[in-house]
Amino acid sequence: MTLCLHQSAGFAIDTPHLGKITWDSCSELFLPVGLPGFENETRLIPVEVPAYRPLVFLQSAEHPGVCFVSLPVLTICPGFELHLTEDDRANLLLDAAAQPAIGADILCLAILLPSGGGAEANLGAPVVINLHNSRCIQSLSPQAVFGYYRLNDSGAWEAVC
Amino acid sequence: MLVIRRRAGEAIVVGGDVEIEIIEISRTRVKLGVTAPRGISVLRREAAAVASENRSAAAFLTTGAVQTDLVRLLDKVSGKMAKNGNGTADM
Numbered sequence A: 001m002t003l004c005l006h007q008s009a010g011f012a013i014d015t016p017h018l019g020k021i022t023w024d025s026c027s028e029l030f031l032p033v034g035l036p037g038f039e040n041e042t043r044l045i046p047v048e049v050p051a052y053r054p055l056v057f058l059q060s061a062e063h064p065g066v067c068f069v070s071l072p073v074l075t076i077c078p079g080f081e082l083h084l085t086e087d088d089r090a091n092l093l094l095d096a097a098a099q100p101a102i103g104a105d106i107l108c109l110a111i112l113l114p115s116g117g118g119a120e121a122n123l124g125a126p127v128v129i130n131l132h133n134s135r136c137i138q139s140l141s142p143q144a145v146f147g148y149y150r151l152n153d154s155g156a157w158e159a160v161c
Numbered sequence B: 001m002l003v004i005r006r007r008a009g010e011a012i013v014v015g016g017d018v019e020i021e022i023i024e025i026s027r028t029r030v031k032l033g034v035t036a037p038r039g040i041s042v043l044r045r046e047a048a049a050v051a052s053e054n055r056s057a058a059a060f061l062t063t064g065a066v067q068t069d070l071v072r073l074l075d076k077v078s079g080k081m082a083k084n085g086n087g088t089a090d091m
Helices: A086-092 B045-061 B064-084
Strands: A011-015 A019-023 A043-047 A056-060 A067-072 A106-115 A118-122 A127-130 A136-138 A148-151 A157-159 B011-014 B018-025 B030-035
Touching: A019 A043, A056 A106, A067 B045, A086 A127, A086 A136, A106 B045, A118 B045
Parallel strands: none
Antiparallel strands: A011 A019, A043 A056, A056 A067, A067 A106, A106 A118, A106 A127, A118 A148, A127 A136, A148 A157, B011 B018, B018 B030
16 A cells, blocks of 8 residues: 555545645545544545655545544554454454454554644554555454553653553 | 343334344344434444544644644654654554
């Protein structure tokens, strides 16, 4: 999967935050159930701006004003482990017994939340992308052991107790 | 709290146009089917909290004041990552 601003044609959207984006269908994420609070957002475009790597912008393909800022969870917590529910696996079209590897089979992104003048990330609700079919969900496993992380003044992430 | 006992295949109706059917009962879980008008949001409880978070996350880029914070934040995150050599970490 390519995470970048695409110059090739296909679809285009003029966004207030990232300017004009063009992409082809194979770069698009399909969210069978949307995201909580955004159930109708079933198509997202992952956009990586070189100056802001490793941030990933998740731009709605249909609503120009809807865009989330995210980070790969491993850049926040290198020891992160993912727990998927049966429903998560079904929506990602993963086998019930499959143990998908982060980076090889799936991507895990944490959506950044505004917090005062900084940001927090809820690692208990990662956005999970199946790299083999571009299906995407926000996982809400009751078994998740990772919670909130906050960006401190020195630019490092620390767990919120 | 109203407590109602139901069996698989039975249902309850809420507010006249929302129907919740017990589809299957296993040892540890209940599978529910919800039929509701399109405008009614149906969420698991844990998803309701995340829905609120997602709405504020989407506002990260739309509120002017927050946008200023975000620019600082982006610099902080990307600067820190570059300094640590984590910029190419696996996702």
